Amino acid sequence: MIVSFALNRVYTEWYRSRGFNFDITSSTSYDQAYRDGGPVYESISKLVDEVFNVYARRIGFRNPFFTQFCNGTTVTCAGLSQWGTVTLANQGKNPTQILQYYYPNDLELAESNNITGIVESYPGTVLKLGSQGDAVRRMQNYLNRIRVNFPLIPRISNPNGSFGADTQDAARTFQRTFNLTVDGIIGRATWNKINFLYVGVIRLAELDSEGERVGLSPNPPTAVLSQGAKGTNVVHLQFLLNAIAAYYESVPSVIKDSVFDSVTKNSVVEFQKAFRLMPDGIVGPQTWNKLYEVYRGIENNVSLPPAPQPDTAAPAYPGSALRVGSTGPNVRLMQTYLNTIRIVYSSIPYLVVDGIFGQGTHNAVLAFQREFVLIVDGIIGPVTWNEIVKQYKIVLGQLPA
Numbered sequence: 001m002i003v004s005f006a007l008n009r010v011y012t013e014w015y016r017s018r019g020f021n022f023d024i025t026s027s028t029s030y031d032q033a034y035r036d037g038g039p040v041y042e043s044i045s046k047l048v049d050e051v052f053n054v055y056a057r058r059i060g061f062r063n064p065f066f067t068q069f070c071n072g073t074t075v076t077c078a079g080l081s082q083w084g085t086v087t088l089a090n091q092g093k094n095p096t097q098i099l100q101y102y103y104p105n106d107l108e109l110a111e112s113n114n115i116t117g118i119v120e121s122y123p124g125t126v127l128k129l130g131s132q133g134d135a136v137r138r139m140q141n142y143l144n145r146i147r148v149n150f151p152l153i154p155r156i157s158n159p160n161g162s163f164g165a166d167t168q169d170a171a172r173t174f175q176r177t178f179n180l181t182v183d184g185i186i187g188r189a190t191w192n193k194i195n196f197l198y199v200g201v202i203r204l205a206e207l208d209s210e211g212e213r214v215g216l217s218p219n220p221p222t223a224v225l226s227q228g229a230k231g232t233n234v235v236h237l238q239f240l241l242n243a244i245a246a247y248y249e250s251v252p253s254v255i256k257d258s259v260f261d262s263v264t265k266n267s268v269v270e271f272q273k274a275f276r277l278m279p280d281g282i283v284g285p286q287t288w289n290k291l292y293e294v295y296r297g298i299e300n301n302v303s304l305p306p307a308p309q310p311d312t313a314a315p316a317y318p319g320s321a322l323r324v325g326s327t328g329p330n331v332r333l334m335q336t337y338l339n340t341i342r343i344v345y346s347s348i349p350y351l352v353v354d355g356i357f358g359q360g361t362h363n364a365v366l367a368f369q370r371e372f373v374l375i376v377d378g379i380i381g382p383v384t385w386n387e388i389v390k391q392y393k394i395v396l397g398q399l400p401a
Contacts, residue, residue: 004056006032007064013121017196056099057110065107067099079103108231121195127186129168137161139186142198143170148345148371149201150177155344220288227281229260237283240291241267242350248294250274253350255363315389322380326357334380337392338364344395345371 009015009031010023026033056065072081080102088098100107123135140159147153153173156166168184175182178193186194221233235258245253251271254264265281272279275290283291318330332355342348348367351360362378369376372387380388 002032002067003052003054004064004067005069007055008066011064012199013192013195014199016120017192017199019192054109056103056107058104058107065103067103069102122188122191127163127191128184129163129165131163133161136163136167139171139191139194140167142194143167143174146174146194146197146201149373150174150197152177220285220292222285224285225260225283227260227262227265230258232258234258234260234264237268237291238264240295241271244271244291244294245350245352248274253352253360255349255359317382317385322357322385323378324357324359324362327355329355331355331357331361334385334388335361335364337388338368341368341388341391341395345391347371 006024013023015022015025024034025031056067057063058065068077068079069082070077070079072083080099084102085098088101093101096107096109099109121138123133127136127139137159140156140161143153144156144159147155147170154166154169156170158166171186171190172182172184174180174194175184175190178197180190180193221236223229223233225233225237237260238254238258241251241264242253245251245267248271251274252263252267254267268283268287269279269281271277271291272281272287275294277287277290315333322331322334332353335351335353335355338348338361339351339353342350342364345368348371349360349364351364365380365384366376366378368374368388368391369378369384372391374384374387
């Protein structure tokens, strides 16, 4: 818990993004305290040796979770209560169950053997027109996410690590918005401000953080997965299945929730049938390799579908809410619009356009509502309907962003 809290401060560059030259205050008023040369007890020393590289994160996310805590007596907070853990332990709960009681129930304890000193994220040189690399890609992705909350910032259509004119325009608008020198160059001050705003808009240092989801690993995982499995590897599997399902009709899409359930197994079986593998619903080396092969084939060989034609008029809200169980042309219309919006906002899952408001459509609506700060209930009422229509038209260029 203490390790995770400290790592979150370092990971988010909480203090450096605010202009300070340190990572931790060493004061319990703000985060953690350490007194060099102070007494060290042998039992604590042994415990630290065992757990110093273990931290809490949500399944499918890379960032250390913000494990806010307090003693629960003289100080209370929204996070873990230290004295409250005693009651839970007496009830027979294990450490992970206690953490999940106070924090999200998909929290897991991860271990890392990549032990290094703290390195500032700023690359040391300015990023400008013509710059290339991962630092540019990071800023492009951050600016695109900040844009959701500050829509005056123009969208960077292809955040590929190449600093082009659209990245320069986005940087200039960001600088103008936040009273920085407007030169379109990302130096230390602009880097820190972008980092600061990004952490703020996704609430990375808060209990209700959006978090940063783990991306697809470059090589197939070695784990063998079957029904009942949970965790990051299942997230990878579900991502691949959904990407492939968009281009192969026989492979059904799944809910990306890190749980290998019967729906995920059925999708695996259909994938295996389609590509002449043993249809046993078990994801071993052969199935992993074929999933990656097919996915990379889509990336390399399938062009994007042509943009939908503009509507002549904005469709009016039909008068009754759409929800799980609804069917008909209005559901089909919303599914089509959400798939178009997904071109820009990849957090919205791909939908089969069938006019049936099932769990997949429900999840897509939830993701849309989270993106655009609406009431997250999975129901398309008048407010959500109008926002979907609006964002659809923005993606098509019919309305200014």
